[in-house]
Amino acid sequence: MERSGIPTAVITNLVTIAEQVGAPRIVPGRGIPYPSGDPSLSPQAEQAWRRRLVQRALDAVATAVEHPTIFEVDVVERADA
Amino acid sequence: MPALRRIVHQIHSLEIGVSTRYEQHHLVVGRDRAQALFEDPALASVRVHIAAPGDPVRIIAPLDVVEPRSKGPAGGAFPGWMAPVNRKRGGDIHVLRGAAVLAAGFLPRNQEGLIDMSGPAAQLSPFGRTNNIVIEFDRADGASWQEAEIALRRGLLRVAVHLADAAVDAAPDTVEELAPPHRPGTPTGGLPRVGVITNLQTQGAFKDVFVYGRSMAGSLPTLFDPAEIEDGAVVSGQYGHPALRNPTYLHQNHPVIAELRARDGRDLHFAGVVLCPEPVQQGDKELVSTHAAWLCRAAGFDAAIVTKEGAGNADNDLMLKVDALEADDLTAVALYAEMSGADGTGPPLVAGPRRGAIVSTGNYDQRVALPAVERALGGTRLRIADADATAAVEVPTAAILSALSPLGAGRLTCRPDEQLAGLQLGETA
Amino acid sequence: MRIVHYLNQFYAGLGGEETAGIGPRMLDGTVGPGRLLAQLLGDQHQIIATIVCGDNHAASNATAAQELLDLARGAGAELLVAGPAFGSGRYGLACARLVAAADAAGLPALATMHPDNPGITDAGAAPVVAAGATAREMRPTLRRVAAAIAKLATGATLTAQDGRVVKAARIGRLVEQRAAARAVELVLRRLGGDQQSTEVPVGGFDAVEPAAPVDKLASATVALVTEAAVVPAGNPDRLESARATRWLRYPIEGIDALASGEWESVAGGFATTAANADPNRVLPLDAARTLEREGAIGRLHGEFMVTVGNGTPVATARRFGVEWAAELRKAGVQAAILTAT
Numbered sequence: 001m002e003r004s005g006i007p008t009a010v011i012t013n014l015v016t017i018a019e020q021v022g023a024p025r026i027v028p029g030r031g032i033p034y035p036s037g038d039p040s041l042s043p044q045a046e047q048a049w050r051r052r053l054v055q056r057a058l059d060a061v062a063t064a065v066e067h068p069t070i071f072e073v074d075v076v077e078r079a080d081a
Numbered sequence: 082m083p084a085l086r087r088i089v090h091q092i093h094s095l096e097i098g099v100s101t102r103y104e105q106h107h108l109v110v111g112r113d114r115a116q117a118l119f120e121d122p123a124l125a126s127v128r129v130h131i132a133a134p135g136d137p138v139r140i141i142a143p144l145d146v147v148e149p150r151s152k153g154p155a156g157g158a159f160p161g162w163m164a165p166v167n168r169k170r171g172g173d174i175h176v177l178r179g180a181a182v183l184a185a186g187f188l189p190r191n192q193e194g195l196i197d198m199s200g201p202a203a204q205l206s207p208f209g210r211t212n213n214i215v216i217e218f219d220r221a222d223g224a225s226w227q228e229a230e231i232a233l234r235r236g237l238l239r240v241a242v243h244l245a246d247a248a249v250d251a252a253p254d255t256v257e258e259l260a261p262p263h264r265p266g267t268p269t270g271g272l273p274r275v276g277v278i279t280n281l282q283t284q285g286a287f288k289d290v291f292v293y294g295r296s297m298a299g300s301l302p303t304l305f306d307p308a309e310i311e312d313g314a315v316v317s318g319q320y321g322h323p324a325l326r327n328p329t330y331l332h333q334n335h336p337v338i339a340e341l342r343a344r345d346g347r348d349l350h351f352a353g354v355v356l357c358p359e360p361v362q363q364g365d366k367e368l369v370s371t372h373a374a375w376l377c378r379a380a381g382f383d384a385a386i387v388t389k390e391g392a393g394n395a396d397n398d399l400m401l402k403v404d405a406l407e408a409d410d411l412t413a414v415a416l417y418a419e420m421s422g423a424d425g426t427g428p429p430l431v432a433g434p435r436r437g438a439i440v441s442t443g444n445y446d447q448r449v450a451l452p453a454v455e456r457a458l459g460g461t462r463l464r465i466a467d468a469d470a471t472a473a474v475e476v477p478t479a480a481i482l483s484a485l486s487p488l489g490a491g492r493l494t495c496r497p498d499e500q501l502a503g504l505q506l507g508e509t510a
Numbered sequence: 511m512r513i514v515h516y517l518n519q520f521y522a523g524l525g526g527e528e529t530a531g532i533g534p535r536m537l538d539g540t541v542g543p544g545r546l547l548a549q550l551l552g553d554q555h556q557i558i559a560t561i562v563c564g565d566n567h568a569a570s571n572a573t574a575a576q577e578l579l580d581l582a583r584g585a586g587a588e589l590l591v592a593g594p595a596f597g598s599g600r601y602g603l604a605c606a607r608l609v610a611a612a613d614a615a616g617l618p619a620l621a622t623m624h625p626d627n628p629g630i631t632d633a634g635a636a637p638v639v640a641a642g643a644t645a646r647e648m649r650p651t652l653r654r655v656a657a658a659i660a661k662l663a664t665g666a667t668l669t670a671q672d673g674r675v676v677k678a679a680r681i682g683r684l685v686e687q688r689a690a691a692r693a694v695e696l697v698l699r700r701l702g703g704d705q706q707s708t709e710v711p712v713g714g715f716d717a718v719e720p721a722a723p724v725d726k727l728a729s730a731t732v733a734l735v736t737e738a739a740v741v742p743a744g745n746p747d748r749l750e751s752a753r754a755t756r757w758l759r760y761p762i763e764g765i766d767a768l769a770s771g772e773w774e775s776v777a778g779g780f781a782t783t784a785a786n787a788d789p790n791r792v793l794p795l796d797a798a799r800t801l802e803r804e805g806a807i808g809r810l811h812g813e814f815m816v817t818v819g820n821g822t823p824v825a826t827a828r829r830f831g832v833e834w835a836a837e838l839r840k841a842g843v844q845a846a847i848l849t850a851t
Contacts, residue, residue, distance in 0.1 A: 001721075001831045002719070002720055003716050003719060004600060004721075005527070005721045005835070005839070006721055006725055006838050006843065007720070007724055007836050007843070007846075008721070008735075008845065008846040008847070008848050009846070009848070010848045010850055011794075011847060012849070012851070013363045013851075014397060014432075014751075015849070016363070016400065017431060017432050018850065021718075022718035024718055024721075031361070032360060032361060032394070032784055032794060033784055033785055034784045035791075035792035036790065036792060036793070036797070036849050037784060037788060038544075038791075039783070039787070039791070045665050046791075050791075050796070050797040051797040052791065052796050053794065054794050054797040055797075057847045058732070058806060058807060059848070060725055061590075061723060061724050061727075061845035062724045064723045066720065067720075068809075071582060079600055228516060273697075273698070275698075275701075336688060336691075339690065341694060343691075344694060348698055349694075349697075349698065349802050383701065384692065384700070386697060387629075388691075400839070412697060413698045414693050419710065421679070424679055425681050425682075426678070427677045428663075429680055433711075433713075434712060435712070437712060438709075438712060439708050439709055440689050440692050441689075441709075443682045444680060444682040447682040479621045489688055489689035489690025491689055492686070493616045493682050493688070494682070494683060494689065494709055495682050495683070495710070496681060496682060496683055497678045498681045499680075499682055
């Protein structure tokens with residue numbers, strides 16, 4: 001879709017594959033089966049994280065990039081926030 | 082550490098009889114005893130069958146496969162399951178080479194596979210050429226599948242030891258001394274130090290591989306004594322992707338370790354074995370791979386061969402390891418199965434490394450035509466082909482047990498074959 | 511030979527993205543690059559007409575190829591040439607589908623585009639002649655195409671020699687040595703200095719030209735798309751759980767979050783329990799709505815598009831990407847968020 005001029009943020013846990021296939025805007029998710037989820041968090045914490053994730057994805061589509069770029073969300077916090 | 086010797090007894094034929102007995106390459110399997118070794122509240126009943134190479138038999142839904150091995154009356158094989166982990170190591174391990182014990186039948190999260198003992202698929206599975214003792218089973222009412230699966234595993238291991246026990250006093254066919262890997266610092270005379278990294282699946286119930294009876298999930302990579310793998314320290318509880326599965330038998334007969342030993346002292350120094358979990362999360366995959374490369378370097382490896390277990394997810398771990406090794410100036414070669422589609426024109430890999438080199442173990446999607454057979458064990462219906470279990474069917478190579486063996490047991494590879502897109506058969510270029 | 515030439519709206523001089531929605535039409539004689547092609551073809555062959563369609567229309571209308579073919583035949587075409595599409599995905603797809611339809615109907619046809627063009631897989635049995643990556647290579651591309659047309663016109667089959675894009679198939683074979691032995695052999699060769707040997711090509715990354723970023727996010731329309739197979743509970747339209755052959759679309763106008771029980775993920779290849787307990791974990795509608803309400807974006811697109819990534823061949827996935835882009839552009843969407851498993 002990028003090739004057709006639609007900036008696209010890819011949210012995925014398999015970041016290296018996304019890089020390999022050349023996705024220019026990558027936002028790392030936390031688990032393969034739940035790219036925009038994190039069941040290890042409490043529901044409120046998970047929603048808050050998801051909001052930050054989508055915000056980051058929006059940042060990504062609004063940013064000029066030259067090659068596969070990873071837009072990190074948070075520094076790691078696994079347990080209940 | 083004391084050395085290990087393999088005392089090999091070659092099995093040429095099998096039969097079911099009243100009591101277990103080994104004589105001159107012929108094994109009699111005592112039916113009652115074998116069944117009794119499976120007694121467990123989780124199993125209502127088991128049935129013992131034989132399937133020999135060349136038999137017109139198809140084994141449906143094969144589960145784990147174990148090579149009969151025993152360390153004699155003192156025991157010691159399969160530490161963590163049949164023997165305490167802290168037992169006397171080394172010594173002699175008796176092996177019934179050419180025989181295999183396996184369970185077959187429905188288990189949830191077992192992706193249905195098959196073994197044909199005759200026809201074109203027989204040479205695609207290592208178990209199409211072994212003399213197989215096949216155990217069919219029924220789960221007990223009220224028992225969970227997990228309990229049944231554990232009961233099956235214990236039964237298989239018990240029978241494996243029991244059968245090998247029958248040969249303990251027989252004159253061996255060969256005695257194989259297994260030298261330990263060379264310690265780093267040992268003069269190599271210019272030979273490179275080559276080791277192997279084996280990734281083990283660690284995804285929980287029905288998708289786990291046990292080391293000393295425990296899952297490696299959450300562990301960091303570790304150097305491991307190959308003699309312990311010979312003794313059955315690595316046991317499979319993983320049932321996904323039949324062609325890409327590494328049953329216990331293939332850990333006991335680890336092909337890469339065997340090939341490294343074959344050239345040890347001549348072309349290389351066998352430097353050791355590293356076992357790693359295959360985490361499900363990207364961050365953990367990266368940590369494990371970085372650590373594995375560091376560990377190989379610390380152990381003085383010049384090169385490592387990397388093996389996996391599973392499909393696309395596991396390819397990620399392969400890719401990260403090869404890249405990490407090469408970035409650390411170690412030469413890396415990985416064993417990958419290709420997924421180029423039924424006509425072979427798709428891109429072979431999704432998660433390939435940037436550097437290093439790859440051995441292909443065949444094409445997952447390539448179709449194989451199987452003839453009808455006379456009997457089927459393990460089921461009456463082949464669900465993946467929606468056909469009768471004995472019918473002539475066409476299946477992808479993916480369905481044949483260990484056909485694409487990521488441990489390198491098979492002789493399949495892929496070669497590029499120039500073909501004109503859409504060219505009809507018979508047209509000349 | 512009487513040749514009809516297919517071009518997209520841009521090369522036909524009818525406009526750029528803004529006219530990408532125009533439907534099939536015919537123009538007399540040669541247009542744009544067709545003039546150079548006609549020159550290179552010499553007197554033997556004539557380009558009698560040029561058929562044109564907008565890239566978006568062609569990529570999102572299943573009937574476009576047939577309509578274009580009918581126009582060409584109506585004009586008396588004896589041979590059809592489509593492109594060069596170079597690297598443009600929607601254009602490549604349109605060319606490929608057109609020549610596939612022509613070929614199936616018995617009309618000699620060839621398309622021309624870069625071998626990496628995602629549309630190439632739709633060409634069916636029709637030959638595709640390799641074009642350069644960009645229009646900078648128009649001249650050498652057309653020279654090759656002219657030669658290929660001349661050959662095709664004689665009834666001969668095009669080969670790799672003619673610049674035809676051939677798909678190398680990788681065939682599984684049994685060999686002498688088992689894989690473990692070959693691995694040891696390969697390691698020793700590499701340690702000996704051989705940096706080339708490998709049984710499967712290594713490296714070779716896709717280069718995707720990134721799209722320009724969205725200018726004013728606060729007034730932009732953004733779409734959510736997914737390959738995590740999110741469908742209404744019960745999978746009424748029967749999306750496959752692996753090896754997708756199609757994609758689907760579902761409206762989300764007025765929905766603030768995906769409710770558990772109303773939606774499910776049918777993707778094979780991983781446990782869908784977490785996704786089904788809260789489908790926003792695979793399509794972040796709740797967070798997107800919140801941000802829309804807060805004004806972070808202008809508008810969330812009223813539907814999402816879905817397919818399944820598990821086991822789907824790369825070529826199919828790329829083609830879906832082209833089709834989705836066409837849909838989004840038609841709808842005036844400026845950016846997308848894709849969740850991938």
